[in-house]
Amino acid sequence: MTEHARLNPAVTITRQWWHSSTVYQIYPRSFADSNGDGIGDIPGIISKLDYLEKLGIDLIWLSPIYASPMDDNGYDISNYQDIAPEFGTLDDFWELLAKAKERGIGIVLDLVVNHTSDEHDWFLQARKGRNNQFRDFYIWRDPGPDGGPPNDLQSIFGGSAWELDPSSGQYYLHLFSRRQPDLNWENEGVRRAVYDMMNWWLDRGIAGFRMDVIDLIGKQPDKQITADGPHLHDYIQEMHRETLRHRDALTVGETWSVTPDSALLYSGRERHELSMVFQFEHVTQRWDEVFGKWRSKPFDLVALKAVFSKWQQALAEDGWNSLFWGNHDLPRAVSRYGEDGEFRVPSAKTLATVLHMMRGTPYVYQGEEIGMTNASFTSIEQYKDIETLNMHRLHLAAGLSPQDFIAGAHMNSRDNARTPMPWTDAPHGGFTTGTPWIEANGNVGSINAAAAVDDDQSVFHHYRKLITLRKTHDVIVYGRYQSYLDQHPEVFLYTRTLGGDRVTVLANLSKAPVVVELPGEIVTGGEALVWTHQPISSLEQTVSLRPWESFCILTRT
Template identity: 75%
Template structure:
């Protein structure tokens, strides 16, 4: 990507970076496009869809893991960091993808999973061979408790103990996720050196950077019970920056479930020498139940959602950078979670896009979001493929949650909602494959698909494309200050972006019925209609009637 790091005149403190005005598109390779009819998406399928992504206007493709893996957790269990999983393709195909994407002005972001490996990784195979093996200290081992049981009460994120006994050596190894995902020991400098060498190997192949899986866990202090934000976490990230991507003009984004507005700048402050930005999940977890987590959701609360977004906009206003997203491979479909996918699927999907893309930060689109894909209505646990869902089904039922209640929660929040095949057309299997897909296609593909969306100039696809283009052409959308209004209104999201005499006013209804809106005098303005989902609006008046899920943005100059 080109280097554009000159300072923005009169905009204050932030130097320009190419990724400030970029939009990232996440691909879950297994579910995106299948080029060889085996029912699994692959690199060839992605290459074949680059023209579609170029038409959308995106700048970066983030690929969920494509490394060699036994696929216990769909690729987040890596057995070889420097090879491609055979079901996805080859290194030669990957290099071809990088070149073909670059020809279209698109960079490739790889998913870096270095909190843990697969139990089939050669490091772990060696580590469990004997207690004195040179690779033993690449992982985290503990002796059994005095009663012979697990060393501590730590629980896996996928359910059950975070320790598994290795009978051959008589010790337990730590795994914060699946038992087949042993955690790496980042306290060992040899581990860090190997990871940095691997990262540079990929960077030298011309990638645009890394998305870093659960990176806030690498500094864990196991015996102290500290998993996130351990004492040496930022030392490790600063070392990583120095040894790998620091001198390069690339994008790095960390997945940090533990981040708060108070800690975010430790990761992405411009003088910290760590990451470009982080993913934070406050707006996601605020709807989770205290006892059953995401498997039993709380009702949607727009006031709480606005408070979360506004808090983060303010926290990173003058330093650091926000990542803007509704969904990803671990989360439900945006229009099903935050909009109305039954009565107003198109209007609410467009409103979600408008609200997100016009905030300050780098927007991320998850595959299918640009055509309004929805959650999948599975009826039985046998239809799910996700290891987390299957594990939590068993544990939730043991804890007293009813089967139908769990299925309801899974239909709302299971990771498989995001993993059903991309809906390309109304052809069999949604045009994803001519074989049998690894997971069932959402039955609404005949109505919701990319072919229909591209042909319809009023579709969700073209709405996203227009928003992406607006970010590239308006500095006020990239760098303008953010101010929210009507924070306690239960049905509308209102904010402005202001920069050097320009103001963008964004007004969005989250109501399924028409509403009368009283706006303060300071918001009343007339200017250019930037984007809308009903009809153009160029004047913001003191009293307005909004249609269900209506949204628009007005640009005022001077």
């Protein structure tokens, strides 16, 4: 590849290796269990590297594998430089790093530095007294005038964000679980300790970091500012200078508060912060104004297209998009945006096509590539997620019926993404020889990796094709995005153009046949790149699309 790509006469973008890469996210607890204890582990991941190499991915993003009491499944870290025993050892991780590298696959670690576990040594020391050297590593406040919390700031997991420490009489801040005390980023010692830890991992060969809730580290709780605090970007720029400046690493920030304008603060070429951020506007647009994700709004393709187009245009000439449908916190893509019954396979393929053909770096969440569906849980007792259990209690108290909450959890609980990866049609999908930590999906007999690999028309092989196309066609990586038929309620139509190359993407995102009249400039002929039903190499003015049919055509002039 040449060093630069021309987007338009006024813009030149420097190529980065991760522009044409595809990332695969692994939730280690649920991926592959090597020892029969019901919990996925690092040796299990190593055993599946050939599968991931066959898929064609370039990077593995691991959800946290660090030492942790697992109050929030590893997002409560007690030692940033050790491995949780249920996942393995540091030697296991070094083996994974080496064997992945042999296959051309890099490892991206989850950087969770908004908070630690309450069992981290820093916090254990901080609790010893107000004069302890680690006290200021965390955020402490005296009680309010009534003797209660300092203010009414709420935890994202429900309830007050303040927890009383009886021994000192002060409250500490926790924006998540009470067992996840927030770090005080105003303290230079905290920042230095985090940068030292990051360099420790980077020096050992990891490919980069996904940064958990990075938009929260600049919080000012006395002003009830949690996201986008006034010093947020000062901290991230300092982080870049101290850890990333001379490295060729991938960094992606989880930023629920980000907007198209603020995204450029994180990822603009001259900002020296991050490679890209995750934005969640396409996720939150379906949440209820009162009950949030626990009461979903109906699927609205027009609104979804508007969000994607807005972000494609906003970062067209600077910054970079991350492209994803799901992750460990979100429902299964085919259940949330597609149709997980009769049309599961074509809808999973179509969702993959319309996402992977956009400009940005795609992220595939484990099982997405075989069309995994949401969990089939029917009672609250089957759920394990701390957020789901807390919200069940709070929303029922607020007036939501138990039936409505379970319906909302079935659509949006984080546990939908955390059921075990089904490798075969064996019990528990072959994930473990023991009892899994959370129930396997009831459809592992028909939806499993072995069956998908053996079927050349499967969702798995569709993903392989999309991943390969990104590596071989510059127009898919850098082409200008242009949408059409924006108000059509069933059809998604856009083009990508670079020089004399144009890719046309046409998709029916509904379970009914559709006849669509195309704009004149879309009528084209060329090479069929990828398709759900049959290869199509030309478009007429009028096109008939089957339920969930999609295809892409490459035209060269």
